[in-house]
Amino acid sequence: MEPVRVRYPPSPTGLPHVGNIRTALFNWLLARHTGGQFILRIEDTDRERLVEGAYEAILESLRWLGLDWDEGPEAGGPHAPYIQSERQKLGLYAEAARELVEKGDAYRCYCSTERLEKLRERQAINSLPTGYDRRCRNLSREEQARYQEEGIPPVVRFKMPLTGRTTFHDLLRGDVTWDNARMDDYVLLKADGFPTYHLANVVDDHAMRITHVLRGDEWLASTPRHVLLYQAFGWEPPQFAHLALVLGEDRAKLSKRHGAVALLDFRDDGYLPEAMVNFLALMGWSLDDKTTLISRADLVKHFSLDRVSASPAAFDLDKLKWMNGSYIRQLPLEEFTGRALSFLEDPDHGLPPRIPRPLDRNYVQRVCALLQERVRTLAEMSEQAELFFTDEVIYPPLLIWAGMGDKELRRRAEAGEDLSNVPLPENAPAVRTWLDAALAILKETYSLPADKSADPTIHHVLDIIAGKTPWLHKDLENACRALAGELQVKTGELFGALRVAITGRITAPPLFQSMEVLGRDRTLKRLQAAAARLPQQGTG
């Protein structure tokens, strides 16, 4: 395919959401695949609906996903400016509108908004087709002059052909035909001097030499108007392809009530941009019958319009989570640590604020090693890593029994039931003896001096020669397995009790590795605190 010039023309009236960004991605992929250009153009012609921060969010969304633009704001380019309000100041649109008026393809309309509203109302009541009634289409010179004298600012309307049909070829859907009579004389230039989307996008797409217009399905119905406009100007229209919309999980059009839909929400929820790109690419495009995990490079290499689906896709958050988890697991540990670190330190989305920053990178890396294959998002890291960053863990003592394997208790704990006031089972003193015994045994196990911890294996050997057992998960496990034998309890039962005592949770990373990361001090303190909360033998 020849190099294309495509554009992404967002309007700063809100935060870009995933459906919108999906369109940007497809444009970007087509540009990169063909070696063409991807152009960013800001369509801020609606002065009333501008939203503060939306412009920044647009740029940030593209940057986060790595969708770099060849021309546009900040990048510049041969067709600058790329912000329509600035182009408006240059008189580009007014000039184009005047040209059409002079040629007789457009006219000035002085109808008030009130009249138009009433008109629409009447049409609705009588179930007539809505649309402008062309009252100003054939105004006499005198009438026009009179309105002008009254100082009514006119809009410029396109003079729609009253008969005939307009056909255009959609790259995804084939030929689409409209009856011209079905379309009204739509507005090109508003009373405030700003163009409507219809005028602005045609004028700019032509000026910027856009070859392919890849946009959402919501534009399909206005494409014949655009085609007619190109004809009126005597310009060659670009190729069109209308992408099916992205729907919410309930198959309705994606909107705020579907939860996170703004692209940057996903960043804040701990999704990786590469996973997001992969996932979005698969909303309407596919490589073949079995590939789901595709690198950005392969996406660029293989993307093509004829593998784009014409039917709408529902957003499947579960699949995104899975895919994100898969990308997380693929990351080298160092890389994962880097990303997790900045996320964990973030005051809004990371660890609770009471945990002091900055975090120690080496320590975070050891935590990451345990959690990497257990989280699907970075936000899950925040939850699961917390126990490694606090001195004490808080939990109802009864949770120990849930950890030991009591199915009913476990179910209740997982259901979020408050177990703090439920009386402890009769074997509580026995369980306490386990914890005490574990505490005694683990006290025999030593941490490596800090300066030695760089190479634990060598020092492990040295310490064994010296008669010491270092604080390494293998040794901890051996010790506790032996203890289970002595106590004549199942290993799973003992380990489960220890897990809750030490981590405060019934599910956590592998017990002995967690203990190793937590270190001797914290582990022993937590064990002691846990034991102290259980009744002693004979004291009832």
Added chain:
RNA sequence: GCCCCCAUCGUCUAGCGGCCUAGGACAUCACCCUUUCAAGGUGGAGACCAGGGGUUCGAAUCCCCUUGGGGGCACCA
């Protein structure tokens, strides 16, 4: 109401006339692994290809109708 677009497992999709008793992925279920949770492995259930007519020796694939879903009908994009 009018116009347009779309239609394969719950979801994303493969399929562009015979390779399909419809393939993959997520989710789901069972089992294996296992100190919990994950991850991983194995297997299962899950779509009579929306329904009905054609065309054809032969249709998920082409055509028509119906139904359903979506979009559009602004001095919003």
